[in-house]
Amino acid sequence: MxxxxxxxxxxxxxxxxxxxxxxWATVRDAIRRGVLEKRQLTPRLNVVPEPALAEYxxxxxxxxxxxxxxxxxxxxxxxxxxxxxxxxxxxxxxxxVAAPEAVQGEGTSTVQTAVGNNEHDACTGDER
Numbered sequence: 311m312x313x314x315x316x317x318x319x320x321x322x323x324x325x326x327x328x329x330x331x332x333x334w335a336t337v338r339d340a341i342r343r344g345v346l347e348k349r350q351l352t353p354r355l356n357v358v359p360e361p362a363l364a365e366y367x368x369x370x371x372x373x374x375x376x377x378x379x380x381x382x383x384x385x386x387x388x389x390x391x392x393x394x395x396x397x398x399x400x401x402x403x404x405x406x407v408a409a410p411e412a413v414q415g416e417g418t419s420t421v422q423t424a425v426g427n428n429e430h431d432a433c434t435g436d437e438r
Contacts, residue, residue, distance in 0.1 A: 320349060320358065323337045323341070323357075323358065329363060330371065332371070340370070347362035348362075
C-alpha cells in the first residue's frame with residue numbers, strides 16, 4: 311500500500327516494480343545508478359515518489375528489446391527474407407535424404423542404405 315507524506319505518494323521498491331511492470335532488482339539497480347529518485351525513510355527502507363515513477367516510465371521503459379520488437383504488419387528486410395529462405399531450403403534438403411530401409415530377405419533382416427548397396431547382416435554384423 312503506497313504511503314502518502316506531505317501530499318506526495320511514495321511506493322516501496324517492490325510496489326514500484328509492480329507499478330512499472332518490471333522486476334524489483336531492476337528498480338533497485340535504477341536507484342543505485344541514480345536514474346530513479348528515492349527517499350530513504352530508514353536505513354533499510356527506500357521509497358520512490360510517484361512523480362519519479364512517471365518520469366522513469368516515460369524516459370526509460372520501452373527502450374530495450376520491447377521497443378525493438380517488429381510490428382507484424384511491417385514488411386521484413388531483404389536479409390531476413392534471405393535467412394528465412396535459406397532455412398526453408400536447408401529444411402527441405404534435410405527432409406529429402408532417404409532414411410535407411412529395412413529389407414527382409416531369406417529369414418535374416420538386412421539394412422540397405424540410400425548411399426549404396428552395402429548389405430550388413432543385422433544379427434551378426436558380418437558383411438556379405
